[in-house]
Amino acid sequence: MPPRRKRTTRLEFEGNVDSDKESTTSSETSSTSAGSDESYRPFERRGEKAPATYSLKQHRARARNDMAIQRNGAPGPSASSIVQPWLAQGSRNQRAASGPPTPEGDLDDVEGLSLQEKIDRQVILNEIERPRGYTVSYHFNPEVEGHHFGKLHPMKPWRLTLTKQLVMSYGLHFAMDNYVSLKATKEDMAVFHDRDYLEFLSKITPENITTYEVDHERFNFGEDCPVFDGLWDYCSLYSGATVDAVRKLTNSQSDIAINWTGGLHHAKKREASGFCYVNDIVLAIIELLRFHPRVLYIDIDVHHGDGVEQAFQSTNRVMTVSFHKYEPANFFPGTGAADETGPNNAGKHHSLNVPLKDGIDDDQYIYLFDKIIGRVIASFRPAAIVLQCGADSLGGDRLGKFNLNIRAHGHCVEFVKRQGLPLLILGGGGYTARN
16 A cells, blocks of 8 residues: 555645734624624524515515614514504505605615614615515524634634625615525445544543543644543534524435535545534535436635545546645645546546646636536536635635635636536635625
8 A cells, every 4th residue: 555645734835824913702703793783683593494585575565664663753663573554554544645765866875774674775775575486495503603713714704694694784685585504414424434534523622622632643633733621512504504404405405505604625534624623515415416327516716625635536426626825845735746537446537636736717717617617527428516705715815815706616616606506605715804
């Protein structure tokens, strides 16, 4: 057997970036995001569809009702109701006398409004409405936000708070079915991961780390993948959201399912790697293969999707395509060359790697993506697609050095969406808060 390649870490490659400017404590994060109205909770019931899924017409009615009430002083319906009639009978008469509020005047005036009222206005201004002909679902559990890898570690789960707040502040969740996902069980994860590894992952804590010193090294824990409080819960939460999302696809409850907390593509069958502990992407693809003959995996993270590629390198039912930075001596994980197409078995030529250099821009990336993915879809003919959208490939990322804007990322999503196939969209890397 050839000698095993020496393990390298992302922090060795990319440097232990000082995170003082980027990091915040959990209390700072909660106080920042809690500029929000705590009574506004669109994710109401665990594991069930939240009720805030009414139409643009109803949103407009509700928002204009509220504005008319504010202007005319008429009593309105209680703020706790999700869907409300336009106005009480007396208010209708007042509204008829004064005419409907003008969007230009009323919708831009947000002073003194609650968060819910501001979002209602964003829904109208951005013309957010549920898509016709297909269903989009959004999967999230807010408990995942509170975990902390360490002050100097680039991975900051509180970035998920910022993502969630953006989705809600623009009113995008009104266009989707919203689910609070449950934790993944050990059985859910064991469809891919070794049970000894999962047992270790579920027991290890900062307090008992010396007890498991041998396993700590065997399972590749260290600088990249530290032991922190709530580690098992963190893994269960982000994996559970992906499992929930893919089951909505396979049950035909959704056509496009989104989990921005998932997409941790480096984790291996029996070891952690590159900030990733449980490979939720592999769990999702295994579930899709129970219903679909072929699944296409596309990775636009700045790092090579090595964990997913390795998991399916012996099958021709999964095609993996990874667009990533490639500098073997200087950039993690040091794999993903153009000639790495899979071992000499059934999976040969079912791994496609697109190695890229620093500085690639939107136009170059879009050209490559369209040409390559278009040919892959035509040749491989997938029945479902998984798209990993790691934000570390955006310009200005602390670890990645691409020169992409959200236009390129958005184009990739739109291109894949146009194929009309069941689509699972996941997050991934991303180490600059403003991205």
